[in-house]
Amino acid sequence: MDTIIENEMKAETNLDSQALLGISNFSAGYDASLILKNVDMVVPRNQVVALLGRNGVGKTTLLNSILGLVPSSGGSMTFDGRAVDLMAPDQRARLGIGYVPQGRDIFPGLSVWENLNVSLRVSGAIKDEAEGRLSEVYELFPVLKDMLKRKGGVLSGGQQQQLAIGRALLLNPKLLILDEPTEGIQPSIIDQIEDAIYAIKKKGNMSIILVEQYLDFAKNASDRFYILERGSIVQEGSIDKLDDDLIARYLTV
Template sequence: MSALPILELDSIEADIAGSRILRGVSLTVEPGEVVALMGRNGVGKTTTLRTITGLLAHRSGDIRFENQPINRVPIDRRARQGIAHVPQGRDIFPHLTVGENLQAGLTVKRRTRSEAKEALDRVYDLFPVLREMLKRKGGVLSGGQQQQLAIGRALLTGPKLLILDEPTEGIQPSIIDLIGDTLKRLKQEGGLAMLLVEQYVDFCRETADRFYTMDRGAVSASGTIAELTDEVVREHLEV
């Protein structure tokens, strides 16, 4: 791994509607690794992701991407620099077709026609169902199909860091396995760094290299995925 993290959060504080949500959050993601951000509902996980992407301004602390501060960088520039976000709920365009949704991902990064075709073929290789459904509206897809579309669209932005918020939520077990295998394949073949918010412990153990847990807006534990023991789960994750 590189000596420099691809992403570094240092003492991030953030408020929503006047209430302090994040309290000194610090974490790193190294190039080519998968990091799981875990915790009970309402502890600040999604808010942390929103500060990274620029959807939420933070009040203090520093966010660095590829060793450069991005505290004041707008959302669209963060995307062009290589941060892709698959939010909870997926945020696909329901009235656009699968093909049109994918084309939206291609607009973030300037490409030649052959480069765009290569990127699309890569997504179809990862998620074959998308090629079969190009003319279907996004809103009629199943939850698992929508998640594959959302991840595929994010990959078409050419990210260096892929951020996923609850990628297994509301999805059947076979598609959870497919998504897990895809994330491992992306890491192995392309060295893509990933930060995922996830409550499904077994999924994290299967896909992640390291973990952080959060409680009341702060990091409460961290370590290698081998250190995510049943005792840690009971103390920091169980309701």
């Protein structure tokens, strides 16, 4: 009797402590050039993990590997309890991996509403659920609601970034991947994106990987950090451990 209860308790603890994304001894690259070397990384459930490093160290390549756009050359990757290394990008997306690429990537010729509606259709959300998700996105980024008829291409860079994040959120991912969301964006909109991350955290059903060069933003928004250097993880820890020494050593140019 005791052992059954004990085993059940153990099983429950394991589930609670199970990471959303686990990357182990992972290597990947393009054709002949190996970029990522023996990367170990864990994204806990409902946490924001900053992925930091200078230009060209492999941050976007790692994100693309998580999405399935860059094939694995070794190691393992699990998402939500499943091995995903060999899965196609669309399969991974269906499991709940959402992406906002570097430099956004909205449809410039479609209106804001059409951009959002593409995601809603892909998500398969209907009526109440779709309305609910839309109103959450409008609450995070009110400007989108005011500009539904505008073409995506005429929005400011910051508004396009908000649209790109909004579009990803409509798919209700378990993991949201943001590649340099503040790049080239004015401070007032950076604040709104930071607030959106706080709101997502508060809701408590989504993890975020944040690739970011703007360190104040990364520090405020994240729980943990990893630093990449020439394709390998060289430092990691709780975000309060990201001190000036580490910044000078690995992050400043």
